[in-house]
Amino acid sequence: MDNRARFIVIDGGEGTGTTTMSKYAAEAKQMLWTREPGGSPFAEEIRELILSDGARHADAETMFGLFWAARRDHLVSTVAPAIKAGKSVVCDRFDSSTWAYQIVAQGQPQLRDLFWDMRAHYCAGLLPDRYIMLDVEPAIGLARAKGREGTLTHFDERAMEFHTKVRAGFLEFAKIIKGTTVDAGAPLDAVKKRVLELC
Numbered sequence: 729m730d731n732r733a734r735f736i737v738i739d740g741g742e743g744t745g746t747t748t749m750s751k752y753a754a755e756a757k758q759m760l761w762t763r764e765p766g767g768s769p770f771a772e773e774i775r776e777l778i779l780s781d782g783a784r785h786a787d788a789e790t791m792f793g794l795f796w797a798a799r800r801d802h803l804v805s806t807v808a809p810a811i812k813a814g815k816s817v818v819c820d821r822f823d824s825s826t827w828a829y830q831i832v833a834q835g836q837p838q839l840r841d842l843f844w845d846m847r848a849h850y851c852a853g854l855l856p857d858r859y860i861m862l863d864v865e866p867a868i869g870l871a872r873a874k875g876r877e878g879t880l881t882h883f884d885e886r887a888m889e890f891h892t893k894v895r896a897g898f899l900e901f902a903k904i905i906k907g908t909t910v911d912a913g914a915p916l917d918a919v920k921k922r923v924l925e926l927c
Contacts, residue, residue, distance in 0.1 A: 733811045734759075735854065736927055737822040740862030741894045743869030744912040745919065749862060750820040752920055753927045760810045763820040765798040768805035774798035788834035792842075795826050800850045808854055818927065823847055824859055824901045832897030833890050859907030860926050861898050866891035868913060 736759070738750040747763070754761035766775040777783060778794055799822070810817050823843075831839045847855075864872075866888060902909050910922050 733814050734816045734857045735807060735811060736816070736818045736858045736860065737824060737856045738818060738860045738862065738923065739821050739824040739828075740898060740912060741828070741864070741866060741869050741891055743872030744862035744864050745872075746820050746862055749860075749919065749923050750818050753923055754818045756924055757816065757818070757927050759816040759818045759927070760806075761818055761820070762802070762806050764802060764822055764825065765795060767802035767807070767819070770805070771798040771802040774801075788830045788836045789839065791834075792826065792830045792836070792839055795830070796846050796850055799823065799826075803851060803854045811854070819856070822856060822859075823851070824861065824898060824905075824907070827901045828894045828897030832900065833893040835893075858926065859902065859905055860923060861902045861907050861909045862912035862919070863895065863898065863909050864912040866895055 736753070738746050738753065740746050750763070751761055753759065764771075765778050766772040774794055774797060778791065778798070783791065783794075807817050807819070827843060830836060831843060870888070870891060899909065901907065908926055910919060910926070912919055914922075
């Protein structure tokens with residue numbers, strides 16, 4: 729049995745349950761739970777900026793840069809120390825979200841090559857061991873998002889066409905990096921069981 733510390737990402741569109749499932753896996757498997765954007769004190773400050781109303785009007789390239797800045801601090805400050813100490817990590821969202829939201833959904837193909845360069849540079853030695861993509865029809869996911877506690881972000885409030893593209897982006901990324909897609913529209917217990925099997 730492989731007992732080494734692992735870095736696992738659980739990602740997906742709005743309302744797919746990434747936070748619920750990542751927290752569930754962290755508790756069940758005794759892993760460190762973290763999230764993006766955020767996951768470290770400075771990255772959490774960048775998160776507030778990313779989710780602020782002012783960011784609603786920022787272009788995709790500006791957001792792309794902010795996400796990578798937050799990601800780097802998160803990796804250096806939180807993920808790397810945990811892995812070094814032998815503690816497995818499960819992260820709610822990661823660079824798969826950058827691909828789906830900023831590159832695919834916002835139609836920025838010129839960022840594709842830069843994405844892989846940034847990934848190689850900023851994530852050197854800290855790439856996830858596994859990506860679990862939670863997938864559900866955007867209409868179902870948005871209905872869930874609007875029904876949960878807390879304030880909707882400017883990502884939640886975008887048009888259905890945007891969220892359809894987000895879904896396509898996640899499915900594309902999963903194929904590229906050989907991630908595993910899980911049907912998040914299945915009964916909750918079935919989704920939990922599958923996620924734990926993959927973690």
